[in-house]
Amino acid sequence: MLPLGSSVSNRWMVAERQANLVRQPVLPRPLSVQAQTKLVTFDVAHTALIVVDMQNDFCHPGGWLAHIGVDIAPARRPIAPLRRLLPVLRGAGVPIIWVNWGNRPDRLNLSPSLLHVYNPSGAGTGLGDALPGSGAKVLERGSWSAAIVEELPVEPDDIHVEKFRMSGFQDTELDSILRNLGVHTLMFAGVNADQCVLCTLQDANFRGYDCVFLEDCAATTSPEYCMAATVYNVNQCFGFVVRSDVIVAELVHLALGSDRS
Numbered sequence: 588m589l590p591l592g593s594s595v596s597n598r599w600m601v602a603e604r605q606a607n608l609v610r611q612p613v614l615p616r617p618l619s620v621q622a623q624t625k626l627v628t629f630d631v632a633h634t635a636l637i638v639v640d641m642q643n644d645f646c647h648p649g650g651w652l653a654h655i656g657v658d659i660a661p662a663r664r665p666i667a668p669l670r671r672l673l674p675v676l677r678g679a680g681v682p683i684i685w686v687n688w689g690n691r692p693d694r695l696n697l698s699p700s701l702l703h704v705y706n707p708s709g710a711g712t713g714l715g716d717a718l719p720g721s722g723a724k725v726l727e728r729g730s731w732s733a734a735i736v737e738e739l740p741v742e743p744d745d746i747h748v749e750k751f752r753m754s755g756f757q758d759t760e761l762d763s764i765l766r767n768l769g770v771h772t773l774m775f776a777g778v779n780a781d782q783c784v785l786c787t788l789q790d791a792n793f794r795g796y797d798c799v800f801l802e803d804c805a806a807t808t809s810p811e812y813c814m815a816a817t818v819y820n821v822n823q824c825f826g827f828v829v830r831s832d833v834i835v836a837e838l839v840h841l842a843l844g845s846d847r848s
Contacts, residue, residue, distance in 0.1 A: 588600040588601060588602045588605065588607060589601060589602065592767075593767055594767045594768050594769060595611070595613065596610070596613055596633075596767070596768055596769025597610060597766070597767045597768070597769055598610060598611070613632050613633070613769065614632065615630045615632055615633075616630060616631040616632045616679075616841070617629070617630055617631075618630075618631050618834070618837050618838065618841060619837065620829050620833045620834055620837055621829075621833060622799075622827040622828055622829045623818075623822055623827070623828045623829075624822050624827065624828075625827075627799070627827050627829070629771075629772040629797060629799070630771065630772065631679055631680070631681060631838070631841075632680070633769055633770055633771040633772060634681055634770065634771070634772040634773070634774065635681060635682040635683075635684055635765065635768060635770045635772075635773055635774070636672075636673075636676055636681055636682070636683050636684065636773075636774045636775075636776065637684050637686055637755065637773050637774065637775050637776070637777075637787060637791075638669065638683065638684070638685050638686065638739075638776045638777050638804075639686050639687075639755060639775070639776070639777030639778065639783050639784045639787055640686070640687060640688055640777050640778050640779070640783050640784075641665065641666070641669070641685075641687075641735055641736055641739055641776075641777050641778065642687050642688065642726070642732070642733055642734060642735055642736065643731055643732055643733070643734050643735075643736055644688075644723075644725055644726050644732045644733065645659070645662050645778050645779075646659060646662045646663050646666070646736045646778065647659070647736055649721065650732065651712070651718060651725045651726065651732065652808065654712065654718050654719075655711070655712060657808050658808060659808065661778075661806045661807060661808050662778045662779070662806055662807075662808055663736075663806075664803075664806045665776055665777065665778065665803070665804045665805060665806050666736065666738045666739060668801075668803045668804045668831045668832070669739055669776060669804050669831075670738065670739065670740075671831070671832070671835060672776075672801075672804060672831045672834070672835055673739070673740070675834075675835050675838050675839065676838070677742060677744075678838075678842065679838050679841075679842070682745075682746055682768055682770070683742070683744075683745045683746065684745070684746045684747075684748060684761070684764070684765075685735060685741065685745060685746070685747050685748070686748045686750055686755035686759075686761065686777075686787060687733060687735065687747065687748070687749060687750070688726045688733060688749075688750060688751065688783075689726065689727070689728030689729075689733050689749030689750070689751065690714055690715045690724075690725075690726050690727050690728060690733075690751055691727075691728065691751075692715075692724070692727055692728075694714065694715045696751045696758070697714055697715065697751060701714070701751075701752070702714055705725075712725065713725065714726055715727060718732075728749055746764060748760060748761045748764065750783075750787075752786075753782055753783045753786040753787075754783075754786040754787050754789075754790045755783070755786075755787035755790070756787060756790040756791065756794070757790070762794060765796070770796070771796065771797055772796065772797040772798075772799065773788075773791050773796045773797070773798055773799065774799045774800075774801055774829075774834075775787065775788045775791075775798065775799065775800050775801060775805065776801045776804035776805050776831075777804070777805060778805070778806055778807060778808070779806070779807040779808060779809060780800075780805040780806055780807040780813075780814055780817050781807045781809050781813040781814060781816065781817045782807070782809070784800075784805050784817075785817050785820070785821075788800060788821065788825055788826065789825055792824075792825040792826060797826065798821070798825050798826030798827070799826055799827050799828075799829050800817075800818070800821045800825075800826060800827070800828045800829070801829060801830070801831045801834075802818060802828050802829070802830055803830050803831050803832070804831045805817075
């Protein structure tokens with residue numbers, strides 16, 4: 588019999604006259620970390636990292652937000668902790684999923700109400716418009732504007748999902764991908780914490796995923812109280828708040844223990 592399926596977590600065995608629908612079990616790898624509210628244990632074997640909007644237009648000095656006068660320094664704060672976290676997660680077999688804003692060139696995936704959020708007068712530089720000087724189209728899929736900042740290395744096995752709403756689940760393949768991967772727990776990072784990250788995290792919670800907000804790997808260009816409110820609401824309603832260095836330390840300890848055995 589031959590395997591049929593895109594993920595070891597969701598795979599049949601089939602032949603010409605037989606189909607075995609019993610998925611092979613994936614051995615659990617529990618990891619315990621101290622969150623802000625309690626000690627949390629989750630299964631690394633059924634966990635993925637969602638990184639939201641760490642793109643040039645949001646985080647690069649030559650990008651869109653900087654062009655319209657936004658201080659992007661806060662948006663760059665997740666870069667350093669993510670650089671430490673990503674290789675450790677990859678080494679532990681945790682899927683890295685980049686959920687990035689990506690407009691169609693014709694903007695037919697963008698409603699007037701969405702365009703208004705970023706260009707309320709109609710005369711500014713909004714989604715899909717060309718930046719003066721460089722001519723780069725704001726967050727157009729496949730462009731430099733929508734690319735992940737170069738400081739964050741992307742590996743061939745990483746997964747990419749394009750979104751065009753604040754939620755990474757709305758009108759995207761994200762939920763189908765996660766179901767096929769057999770993922771139950773999602774860790775969240777990126778920008779803006781109080782907008783696209785939180786909306787995606789909320790939608791994940793509504794779909795039954797266990798949500799872990801990585802406080803040091805998320806940031807916002809909004810006022811500080813918006814980040815405080817995000818942390819409060821995640822703790823109160825949607826999941827758990829953890830620092831990435833705690834996860835790194837525990838994963839390294841877990842790996843050392845496996846090496847010794």
